[in-house]
Amino acid sequence: MQPRQTARELAVLAASQMPTSPEKLAKEQLSGMLLAVIRTLTGEVQEGLENAAAELKRGSDRLLSSETRAADVQSARAMVNEAIELTQTAINRVGTTISLPESLYLANQQEVRSYALEILTTVSKRSSEIDEMLESALEDWHLNRLARIDRDILRVAVAEIEFLGLAERIAINEAVELAKKYSDEEGHRFINGVLRRVSDRRKARSHKS
Known part of the structure; x- marks a missing residue:
């Protein structure tokens, strides 16, 4: 992985755990950013496993309370499948937590730190402008209601x-790849659509000026 790709991924994953003050x-340091990433991913793994356990319990309760009606069995099966998917997502997060330090070790660490901080500082300093561009491109969505990882991927891309x-x-391609890795099944399509609209609006503004 190239240093800037590693830096971009680090910035996206660390954003929610990092100070917002440019100073x-x-x-x-790079170690502090990596710690922020691990905290973010650990929290997501825990949340994913908790959601999976809750979904599995709902499916089990549905089976136990049913009289083997086809609709109840089908509903319970869907809940169990959802629990399996949530568990798989959590396992994938664990894999990422393990592999990211290796990516940092293999990359130019000074370049990674420098660009990751440049991204995070830009997002912090230009937050109102970035969020305004995203809000105008969301169409029937609000930025603060998006999943945290989707919001951070979008902010980094616009920055x-x-x-x-x-x-x-x-x-846009880099943002979509990050969404495929860290967002849910539809996340990368959603992010691609939002960033395409951001791009279209930029082109429209440049034509007017």
């Missing part, structure tokens, strides 16, 4: 496009 961010000079096509 405090500037003092952060890179609008303020860090990354080509739109590359930024």
Whole structure:
């Protein structure tokens, strides 16, 4: 993985655990960012396993309370399948937690730290502008109601496009790949659609000016 890809992933995963002050961010070391990432992923693993256990219990209760009616059995089967999918997602998060330190070790660590902090600082300093662009592109959604990981992926992508000079096509592709890795089944399609609309609005503004 290239240093900037590693930095981007680090920024997305660490964002919710990092200070928002640019002055405090500037003092952060790579180890602190990695710790923030591990805390984020650990929290998601725990939440995923708790949701899976709850879904499995609902399915079990549905089976025990039913009189083997086809509709009840089908509903219980759907709940168990959902529990299996949630468990698999949690297991994948564990795999990511293990593999990310290796990616950092193999990359140019100074470059990773520098670009990750540049992304996080830009998101912090330009938060109102970034969020305004995203809100206008969401169409019937509100940014603060999105899943945290989706929101952070979108913010990082817009920061890179609008303020860090990354080509739109590359930024969108990178965001979609991160969503495939960390979001739910439909997350990458949703993120692709939102960023395409952000891109369309940027082009419309540039044509007017």
